[in-house]
Amino acid sequence: MSKSFRVTATGERRWHRLRSLIAPSYEWREAVKDVSLTIDYGEFVALLGPNGAGKSTTIKLLTGILTPTSGELLVGGRRPTEDRRRNAELIGVVFGQRTQLWWDLPALDSLTLLRDVFGVPAPDFRKRLAEFDRVLELSSFWRTPVRHLSLGQRVRCDLAAAIIHDPRVVFLDEPTIGMDVVVKEQVREFLRHQVEKRGRTVVLTTHDMVEVEKLTRRVVLVNRGTVVFDDTIDELKSRHAPPQRISVSFDGATSRPEIRGVSVTEWDGHRATFQLAPGSTPQGVVRELTERYEITDISIREGDLEELMRSAYRGQSQTAGTTVVQ
Numbered sequence: 076m077s078k079s080f081r082v083t084a085t086g087e088r089r090w091h092r093l094r095s096l097i098a099p100s101y102e103w104r105e106a107v108k109d110v111s112l113t114i115d116y117g118e119f120v121a122l123l124g125p126n127g128a129g130k131s132t133t134i135k136l137l138t139g140i141l142t143p144t145s146g147e148l149l150v151g152g153r154r155p156t157e158d159r160r161r162n163a164e165l166i167g168v169v170f171g172q173r174t175q176l177w178w179d180l181p182a183l184d185s186l187t188l189l190r191d192v193f194g195v196p197a198p199d200f201r202k203r204l205a206e207f208d209r210v211l212e213l214s215s216f217w218r219t220p221v222r223h224l225s226l227g228q229r230v231r232c233d234l235a236a237a238i239i240h241d242p243r244v245v246f247l248d249e250p251t252i253g254m255d256v257v258v259k260e261q262v263r264e265f266l267r268h269q270v271e272k273r274g275r276t277v278v279l280t281t282h283d284m285v286e287v288e289k290l291t292r293r294v295v296l297v298n299r300g301t302v303v304f305d306d307t308i309d310e311l312k313s314r315h316a317p318p319q320r321i322s323v324s325f326d327g328a329t330s331r332p333e334i335r336g337v338s339v340t341e342w343d344g345h346r347a348t349f350q351l352a353p354g355s356t357p358q359g360v361v362r363e364l365t366e367r368y369e370i371t372d373i374s375i376r377e378g379d380l381e382e383l384m385r386s387a388y389r390g391q392s393q394t395a396g397t398t399v400v401q
């Protein structure tokens with residue numbers, strides 16, 4: 076599927092910007108380009124990418140908020156824009172940056188209204204509320220009007236509201252934004268339970284790499300609207316593992332050290348950082364360093380996940396087709 080937005084072309088020069096006020100001209104911005112995915116029930120998928128990559132647009136397409144410019148998508152076998160009522164029963168959605176709760180009402184009232192909208196039986200509603208409260212600790216603030224809640228409290232209520240009708244598929248666009256580490260862990264535990272124990276499908280966008288590593292096996296990377304990677308996190312690591320670095324402190328001042336086949340990325344006369352070539356191991360370099368120099372300290376640093384993602388975002392695109400959540 077693809078999605079383009081018509082935007083006003085303002086141009087670089089002041090004259091162009093002034094002219095666009097009187098006689099606006101338009102151009103098309105491709106937010107999602109030929110994205111093709113199949114997601115099975117029971118999967119936990121992380122949709123990742125840098126700012127403006129097209130993640131939120133993809134979620135909006137999957138939830139039926141937007142219609143594709145071309146191509147097709149099916150969620151549970153149906154086009155989400157066609158049968159809105161059944162689609163709403165099938166899916167739950169959280170946009171961390173924007174609440175879907177009634178702003179002036181306590182969150183509990185929103186939950187009760189949603190219970191009536193979806194016709195959730197009273198015993199089920201009570202059971203779910205108790206479960207949400209146990210994991211997300213909502214009862215201390217769910218009688219407060221939503222506009223007075225902190226961001227983290229509000230997103231927890233949004234999460235409860237999104238799944239109060241027990242949907243099979245849950246789309247979460249940055250759901251843990253604004254949460255402290257303790258609450259984040261509670262939310263992760265809750266989501267893990269929904270997928271592993273209850274067979275729910277979760278598609279999550281986040282910029283939190285720890286979250287990705289803790290929660291999901293499958294990662295889909297988008298960049299400039301195109302899927303550049305779709306596989307497990309382990310595969311991502313093996314394909315895009317950033318180079319290891321070795322930091323060494325020398326005993327006293329020494330000339331710039333040189334080790335065959337290894338580049339020096341930092342050097343201040345006493346301390347050096349060496350970057351290993353991709354795929355090479357540090358043992359040989361450490362042996363050579365210790366044989367040739369007087370060393371007081373040595374440490375080996377793996378490239379972190381953020382670095383890994385940067386490397387992966389530079390990957391290549393894949394094919395077009397139909398996006399399906401079945």
Ligand SMILES: Nc1ncnc2c1ncn2[C@@H]1O[C@H](COP(=O)(O)OP(=O)(O)OP(=O)(O)O)[C@@H](O)[C@H]1O
Nearest residue numbers: 080082104106124125126127128129130131132133
């Ligand atoms: N309604 C819109 N009108 C015009 N352009 C839009 C609209 N919505 C999104 N875009 C553009 O589409 C591109 C993708 O935006 P999108 O919000 O999907 O990115 P994202 O990956 O979710 O980014 P972020 O991580 O910053 O939330 C961006 O260039 C954005 O400016």
